[in-house]
Amino acid sequence: MGPFGASRTPRGAVGEGKTESGIPPPQIFLSPPRETQFDYLTAGRWGAMRHTVPAHGDEENQMGQPVTTVRRMRLGMELRRMRENARVSQNAAATAIDGSDTKISRVEAGRTSLTRLELDALLDLYGITDREFRTGLLELNHTARQRGWWQQRRDVMAPKLQELIELESTASRIFEYEAIVIPGLFQTREYAHAVISGFPTPPDLSLEEAVRIRLDRQSLLREPDAPRFVCVLDEAVLHRRIGNPVVMSGQLRNLIEMGRLPRVSIRVMPYSSGAHAGTDGSFRLFGYSSPVDMDIVFLEQKQSRIFLEDEADLTPYRVAAEQLCERALSPEDSARLITALAAEFDESNEFDESRQE
The missing domain is CATH 3.30.870 (Endonuclease; Chain A)
Structure with missing residues (x-):
């Protein structure tokens, strides 16, 4: 059950809640069954932050203004959730990647990215063993570094x-x-x-x-x-x-x-x-x-x-x-x-x- 109450299927999957005309009914898009109302209301449950225009960041556009990508933000939020669940301090996480507390803070805020080796080290530290989930996070980290049109x-x-x-x-x-x-x-x-x-x-x-x-x-x-x-x-x-x-x-x-x-x-x-x-x-x-x-x-x-x-x-x-x-x-x-x-x-x-x- 996901943030809008809809069950998870791959984006664009055939048969994903549609009417005969192919239009997704708003009730499926937005509302879960009554027995799953708790899941619906607690989506986004990781205590994420309110973001306004950041004052600084590691990556900037050519106008000299900081850019926080959505994919980095998603990855950063999940890394913070996993670190906190594993009861690992920012200092310990920084040590695992030979970095600083500041870098961990910026990664978790979506303001800078990680190398594959750094992400692997953090996932090991946080005890993440599910192969499919790890692969998904590694792919998210990879696409976060790519440039859109x-x-x-x-x-x-x-x-x-x-x-x-x-x-x-x-x-x-x-x-x-x-x-x-x-x-x-x-x-x-x-x-x-x-x-x-x-x-x-x-x-x-x-x-x-x-x-x-x-x-x-x-x-x-x-x-x-x-x-x-x-x-x-x-x-x-x-x-x-x-x-x-x-x-x-x-x-x-x-x-x-x-x-x-x-x-x-x-x-x-x-x-x-x-x-x-x-x-x-x-x-x-x-x-x-x-x-x-x-x-x-x-x-x-x-x-x-x-x-x-x-x-x-x-x-x-x-x-x-x-x-x-x-x-x-x-x-x-x-x-x-x-x-x-x-x-x-x-x-x-x-x-x-x-x-x-």
Whole structure:
């Protein structure tokens, strides 16, 4: 039983909780059977930390800013859990790898990596003998040192964006509630251009490059091992005019197409729902599986980002996600509403054109 209450199967496995249409039902995605409610509420049980933008780190991008990768963070959390369970001090762990207490602290915080020999030494020290689990951790350590496509553009991409892309790219499941704009993973080129143009971009990043990066992120959803993605949109997002009516109509029709992807479920929270669990703002909830189960809440602000991993912080968001799915329209009813609103934007465009004649 994992962080969202779903049993563990490999990402993209055939037969993994789907409806006939291939859309993962939100109840399976978010909710365990009643008898396993304890497991659901105690996922992330390792006493993980709340992360904000770190003040320093061993690895930096070309902008001179520290980068903490999700895979290093996952590995570091598990290493800390194993060390504490084995009642090994940081000093003893440091001695085992001929390092320092500071290095162990940074490894466990996900700020620096280990060699294979160092990781093997720590696993021996912590008494980890399960071959499959050790192999999984060694593979996680190996992939944590690899560079994703987004890191090839790290000279112009802020750490916040790099970390968001890695969160998306390495997750096995994603829940997102959005109250303001269409999520970036669903945006059309024209809509993305209109959204991004309303915000200042880094001096080394052109508007067109920013749009291109956003569109490149979307390939994730079409991959064979795409994460299960449940998205709940406040109805206001669909009415808020970004760009002209043609842009909005195209965006809404694209949203319908994205909702037909086999591992994507898009649902609308209608105005008629009144107050609900998402009224205090947008959030993203990422889930990760083998070899280390882990959930992360990602909150984005203008000048910072916050990762929440502690159980006390995670539980309200898991509960909110479940309540939002319970209150939102079904994917089918949501698609009908989105189609109707797209038609309204078409009519608005025709009216605007007639006035100009």
